[in-house]
Amino acid sequence: MRHDTWLDALAGELRRHGVAEQTAGNVLAETAAHLWESGDDPLRAFGPPQAYAATVAESVRPEPPRRAPGGPVLLEVVGITKRYGRRTVLREVSLAVRAGEVAAVVGANGSGKSTFLGICAGLVSPDRGEVRVHGSLGYCPQGGGTSDFLVPDEHFLLVGAGRGMSRADARDTGRAGAAALDWDPRGGTQARHLSGGTRQKLNLVLAGLGDPDVLLLDEPYQGFDQGSYLDFWQQVRRWRDAGKAIVVVTHLLNTRDGVDTVLDLTPRGRA
Amino acid sequence: MSKTFVVAEMALREIARRRGVLAILLIFPLAFYLSRRDSHAGQSIRFVCLGIGWAMSTAALFAGSAARAVEPRLRLSGYRSSHLYLGRLAALWTVGLLLSAPYYVLIRIDQEHIRYGAIALIMLLTVAVAAPFGLALSAALPRELEGMLVLLIVVGLQMMMDPAGSASRLLPFWFSREIGTYAVDHTDGGYLTRGLIHAVVCLAALLAVVAVASGYRLRQRSHLRFVARR
Numbered sequence: 330m331r332h333d334t335w336l337d338a339l340a341g342e343l344r345r346h347g348v349a350e351q352t353a354g355n356v357l358a359e360t361a362a363h364l365w366e367s368g369d370d371p372l373r374a375f376g377p378p379q380a381y382a383a384t385v386a387e388s389v390r391p392e393p394p395r396r397a398p399g400g401p402v403l404l405e406v407v408g409i410t411k412r413y414g415r416r417t418v419l420r421e422v423s424l425a426v427r428a429g430e431v432a433a434v435v436g437a438n439g440s441g442k443s444t445f446l447g448i449c450a451g452l453v454s455p456d457r458g459e460v461r462v463h464g465s466l467g468y469c470p471q472g473g474g475t476s477d478f479l480v481p482d483e484h485f486l487l488v489g490a491g492r493g494m495s496r497a498d499a500r501d502t503g504r505a506g507a508a509a510l511d512w513d514p515r516g517g518t519q520a521r522h523l524s525g526g527t528r529q530k531l532n533l534v535l536a537g538l539g540d541p542d543v544l545l546l547d548e549p550y551q552g553f554d555q556g557s558y559l560d561f562w563q564q565v566r567r568w569r570d571a572g573k574a575i576v577v578v579t580h581l582l583n584t585r586d587g588v589d590t591v592l593d594l595t596p597r598g599r600a
Numbered sequence: 601m602s603k604t605f606v607v608a609e610m611a612l613r614e615i616a617r618r619r620g621v622l623a624i625l626l627i628f629p630l631a632f633y634l635s636r637r638d639s640h641a642g643q644s645i646r647f648v649c650l651g652i653g654w655a656m657s658t659a660a661l662f663a664g665s666a667a668r669a670v671e672p673r674l675r676l677s678g679y680r681s682s683h684l685y686l687g688r689l690a691a692l693w694t695v696g697l698l699l700s701a702p703y704y705v706l707i708r709i710d711q712e713h714i715r716y717g718a719i720a721l722i723m724l725l726t727v728a729v730a731a732p733f734g735l736a737l738s739a740a741l742p743r744e745l746e747g748m749l750v751l752l753i754v755v756g757l758q759m760m761m762d763p764a765g766s767a768s769r770l771l772p773f774w775f776s777r778e779i780g781t782y783a784v785d786h787t788d789g790g791y792l793t794r795g796l797i798h799a800v801v802c803l804a805a806l807l808a809v810v811a812v813a814s815g816y817r818l819r820q821r822s823h824l825r826f827v828a829r830r
Binding site: 448450453459462463465466470474477478483486487490539 | 607
């Protein structure tokens with residue numbers, strides 16, 4: 330593999346892992362110097378750029394600073410109970426998410442994670458309980474949520490118009506959100522021709538369009554490759570730092586993902 | 601208004617990209633027309649109008665079903681249900697008018713001694729009724745196959761039932777036979793009046809069904825309250 334190709338890939342991966350710009354620059358400079366001096370094949374010397382970046386990121390990751398107590402509560406879920414027939418899927422579930430917090434909803438298959446998020450979004454009615462949203466709501470469903478015959482820019486315009494955004498603003502904001510997920514949506518590919526992962530990126534960008542205060546994300550990374558998965562969590566951290574309240578339904582909770590609250594919906598007998 | 605316009609624009613873009621469907625929609629009424637061209641002139645005209653109604657109802661049925669995946673998100677993004685169904689109706693009405701225009705020209709060229717203004721009126725009313733009819737079916741029957749079967753039954757009955765019978769007045773395109781008779785057979789204005797009243801009543805009823813069904817499906821549930829951010 331050529332040195333510059335490998336170094337470019339490494340730079341991208343370091344960015345994905347959230348390595349500070351100055352640190353990444355130092356790492357790249359040192360790695361490049363080593364490669365030029367030794368003449369080694371970078372793959373043989375350091376391995377794949379993804380793996381090397383992960384190792385570097387792990388070694389330079391500072392202890393997460395203790396954040397100040399969260400801001401005001403933006404999402405209040407109180408005593409939600411939901412039954413399908415005789416089966417109680419959710420029993421007296423409560424959750425409060427503050428501005429600048431990330432809550433992960435975990436649980437076994439069929440434990441009601443998506444139902445819970447649907448109730449939070451107001452798409453499913455519970456049998457009991459209530460949800461209060463302080464501000465506006467963005468929702469990324471697990472499937473659907475896009476229109477097969479529209480291209481990404483048209484999705485941005487459509488959702489943006491609902492949020493009161495101008496056409497140019499909606500398109501530019503959508504494209505910027507896509508770029509943060511390492512995706513260029515220009516080119517006029519209809520949603521039905523996008524890969525599963527790219528379609529989910531579109532879904533995720535649409536959820537964040539218009540700067541909603543509360544974001545509900547239902548397993549949004551389905552079909553993502555490892556790099557996109559890291560980009561996704563970077564985006565979640567950016568939203569959190571901007572003071573959003575974020576709820577992520579997930580199967581894959583990595584300890585490094587940095588969530589503040591975990592709501593486990595696994596029934597007690599199965600936990 | 602601008603939100604409705606954006607929904608209409610996007611719905612038109614979606615329909616315009618279904619080129620195969622558009623081609624079938626365009627040819628479909630022609631088959632109806634040609635199938636009865638050698639018989640009484642009025643029959644071919646009635647059949648072409650029925651073909652337009654069937655084609656547009658089908659297009660509306662599929663458009664309504666396809667929109668189900670994205671409408672909850674749009675509702676959460678700030679649209680009211682009226683923005684969504686009115687925008688989609690506006691797009692379908694536009695397509696219907698464009699679809700009907702060549703058939704009006706065809707009848708002008710191919711048929712003589714008929715009231716052309718009444719033919720234009722039938723086509724206009726057929727398009728107006730067909731779009732909410734298809735959307736109402738998609739609202740009541742979420743699965744496309746079921747909606748398609750009901751559509752097939754309705755149009756089949758429309759062709760087979762005696763238009764003079766009172767039961768046939770329950771069918772949504774009954775007015776096209778009445779106004780068609782006025783246009784082709786030069787009958788008195790009673791046919792035109794009855795047809796017009798039937799079309800207006802059908803249109804109002806179907807619009808009400810679409811509005812109520814859409815409003816109910818996309819309603820804000822009572823357990824969710826939005827509070828202004830402190």
